[in-house]
Amino acid sequence: xxxxxxxxxxxxxxxxxxxxxxxxxxxxxxxxxxxxxxxxxxxxxxxxxxxxxxxxxxxxxxxxxxxxxxxxxxxxxxxxxxxxxxxxxxxxxxxxxxxxxxxxxxxxxxxxxxxxxxxxxxxxxxxxxxxxxxxxxxxxxxxxxxxxxxxxxxxxxxxxxxxxxxxxxxxxxxxxxxxxxxxxxxxxxxxxxxxxxxxxxxxxxxxxxxxxxxxxxxxxxxx
Amino acid sequence: xxxxxxxxxxxxxxxxxxxxxxxxxxxxxxxxxxxxxxxxxxxxxxxxxxxxxxxxxxxxxxxxxxxxxxxxxxxxxxxxxxxxxxxxxxxxxxxxxxxxxxxxxxxxxxxxxxxxxxxxxxxxxxxxxxxxxxxxxxxxxxxxxxxxxxxxxxxxxxxxxxxxxxxxxxxxxxxxxxxxxxxxxxxxxxxxxxxxxxxxxxxxxxxxxxxxxxxxxxxxxxxxxxxxxxxxxxxxxxxxxxxxxxxxxxxxxxxxxxxxxxxxxxxxxxxxxxxxxxxxxxxxxxxxxxxxxxxxxxxxxxxxxxxxxxxxxxxxxxxxxxxxxxxxxxxxxxxxxxxxxxxxxxxxxxxxxxxxxxxxxxxxxxxxxxxxxxxxxxxxx
Numbered sequence: 001x002x003x004x005x006x007x008x009x010x011x012x013x014x015x016x017x018x019x020x021x022x023x024x025x026x027x028x029x030x031x032x033x034x035x036x037x038x039x040x041x042x043x044x045x046x047x048x049x050x051x052x053x054x055x056x057x058x059x060x061x062x063x064x065x066x067x068x069x070x071x072x073x074x075x076x077x078x079x080x081x082x083x084x085x086x087x088x089x090x091x092x093x094x095x096x097x098x099x100x101x102x103x104x105x106x107x108x109x110x111x112x113x114x115x116x117x118x119x120x121x122x123x124x125x126x127x128x129x130x131x132x133x134x135x136x137x138x139x140x141x142x143x144x145x146x147x148x149x150x151x152x153x154x155x156x157x158x159x160x161x162x163x164x165x166x167x168x169x170x171x172x173x174x175x176x177x178x179x180x181x182x183x184x185x186x187x188x189x190x191x192x193x194x195x196x197x198x199x200x201x202x203x204x205x206x207x208x209x210x211x212x213x214x215x216x217x218x219x220x221x222x223x
Numbered sequence: 224x225x226x227x228x229x230x231x232x233x234x235x236x237x238x239x240x241x242x243x244x245x246x247x248x249x250x251x252x253x254x255x256x257x258x259x260x261x262x263x264x265x266x267x268x269x270x271x272x273x274x275x276x277x278x279x280x281x282x283x284x285x286x287x288x289x290x291x292x293x294x295x296x297x298x299x300x301x302x303x304x305x306x307x308x309x310x311x312x313x314x315x316x317x318x319x320x321x322x323x324x325x326x327x328x329x330x331x332x333x334x335x336x337x338x339x340x341x342x343x344x345x346x347x348x349x350x351x352x353x354x355x356x357x358x359x360x361x362x363x364x365x366x367x368x369x370x371x372x373x374x375x376x377x378x379x380x381x382x383x384x385x386x387x388x389x390x391x392x393x394x395x396x397x398x399x400x401x402x403x404x405x406x407x408x409x410x411x412x413x414x415x416x417x418x419x420x421x422x423x424x425x426x427x428x429x430x431x432x433x434x435x436x437x438x439x440x441x442x443x444x445x446x447x448x449x450x451x452x453x454x455x456x457x458x459x460x461x462x463x464x465x466x467x468x469x470x471x472x473x474x475x476x477x478x479x480x481x482x483x484x485x486x487x488x489x490x491x492x493x494x495x496x497x498x499x500x501x502x503x504x505x506x507x508x509x510x511x512x513x514x515x516x517x518x519x520x521x522x523x524x525x526x527x528x529x530x531x532x533x534x535x536x537x538x539x540x541x542x543x544x545x546x547x548x549x550x551x552x553x554x555x556x557x558x559x560x561x562x563x564x565x566x567x568x569x570x571x572x573x574x575x576x577x578x579x580x581x582x583x584x585x586x587x588x589x590x591x592x593x594x595x596x597x598x599x600x601x602x603x604x
Binding site: 075078080082083089090092095096098099100102103107108109110111112115116118119120121122124125126128129131132133134135136137138139140141142143149152153156157159160161162 | 265267268315316319322323326327333334336337338339342343354355356357358359360361367371374375377378380394395398399401402403453454455456457458459460461462469470473477480481588589590591592
């Protein structure tokens with residue numbers, strides 16, 4: 001069985017960790033800067049100033065999920081942990097930023113530091129570098145229920161022995177939600193049930209915000 | 224439930240050599256490159272002026288490059304694809320030329336370039352009614368999608384998956400690679416001592432992957448098996464590969480384990496072989512680390528067609544199956560003088576492949592993504 005070892009989320013109003021029962025209101029200005037200043041990460045996030053919004057949200061969501069799972073990490077001592085992410089808009093915002101800038105420069109010079117975020121998998125790459133995630137890395141999107149598809153693919157990878165653990169989650173607008181998944185008996189305490197249950201619960205939400213509320217309710221014992 | 228073998232029962236491609244796997248195979252064996260001058264946008268400001276383009280596509284007029292290629296591809300299927308197949312679409316930038324037009328002329332909604340919309344169009348072109356997913360793992364997208372398709376079959380989640388892959392040569396992408404100083408002004412020369420970078424290319428391809436039970440039940444011809452796969456990330460740099468090769472080594476070891484194969488079983492390697500100094504050196508480091516110092520035949524198709532990005536892995540998997548079927552290792556087009564670490568491994572001429580039924584296909588992409596896929600030919604007789 002594949003289990004959920006940790007869940008982390010961030011919205012415009014708060015951030016939290018499901019197993020630890022943490023919900024903290026946010027006075028963030030929307031830039032997420034305080035997460036990069038105030039010790040959420042085990043060590044400074046290199047070049048965080050250049051990250052696009054999807055990368056920032058992904059980094060915060062992953063950091064919260066790993067903290068919830070009680071997993072320590074290091075960019076130097078990499079682990080066979082994979083990451084699968086999804087989002088409604090992919091890299092559209094970064095695509096526009098890059099290409100408008102290129103067009104405004106007379107179509108002669110494009111900026112490499114904008115180009116690198118024009119892949120929907122780039123946000124996952126930034127997370128992999130910071131957290132030392134050496135497992136599979138994949139962006140996916142489905143016609144319906146992309147988060148469930150990401151969770152299902154992560155479960156499948158663990159069942160087939162493709163990674164030691166997986167992170168799977170979604171980013172949309174100002175919200176991010178990430179799950180840390182492991183095989184049962186892999187040494188992580190199972191405090192949040194099975195991945196299948198999480199997937200079913202996630203299916204009850206129409207938006208990522210709805211899904212996040214599903215897991216906020218769980219820790220308050222409302223479900 | 225017994226794990227099902229994942230068999231390739233149909234495949235096709237459209238590349239700068241033309242339509243079909245035959246065109247690519249013949250082109251590679253001829254040693255002639257299909258890379259030529261770009262005419263669809265100005266390259267005056269860029270590091271290079273050449274690309275691997277498919278003939279007869281219109282740019283910024285009507286349909287996107289990707290959709291034109293996919294339409295041409297799926298017009299050739301002749302009923303080979305069952306309507307209930309799941310679809311995995313692999314791409315990096317899909318219909319990004321729609322966004323280009325929106326920015327340059329204000330004529331389109333840039334959101335129309337979304338990958339999900341292309342996936343729906345692809346499903347409609349292929350006549351599919353099942354699950355539709357887009358997978359994107361930079362320039363390893365298609366091999367990652369093929370691995371996931373095989374995993375879906377092996378795990379019993381699906382018994383028939385269509386993997387489709389495409390990417391076009393657009394100003395968006397070309398300018399980006401030029402800004403990274405990643406283009407070789409003379410055309411990609413994978414594993415060559417004088418290589419200076421990649422050449423952007425475009426292609427579309429599909430492979431129909433089916434469980435052995437269903438393939439037998441339907442009497443399908445079998446082109447080969449997706450026998451094993453491994454994915455990893457360097458977790459090192461956004462655009463440059465690891466200089467230690469450790470990420471690709473991990474992916475290859477996972478693939479061998481997934482296939483239940485020993486290194487000796489591998490007859491040849493279809494390398495990512497972009498022609499950039501660092502990629503090719505990283506790959507050679509990984510091959511030597513896994514397989515030892517004794518040379519194993521490797522080749523790259525990118526001197527022939529350029530780097531077809533999100534389509535590359537699938538074009539290369541289909542070509543590796545062809546190499547096994549023909550018992551021939553194709554040449555690396557544009558290779559003049561092998562780099563010192565590739566001497567004895569890579570060749571500008573074709574070689575016979577004797578007594579081997581498996582090949583390794585490797586790909587890599589931005590964010591340090593690595594994929595390794597092992598394909599196996601069916602036993603004869």
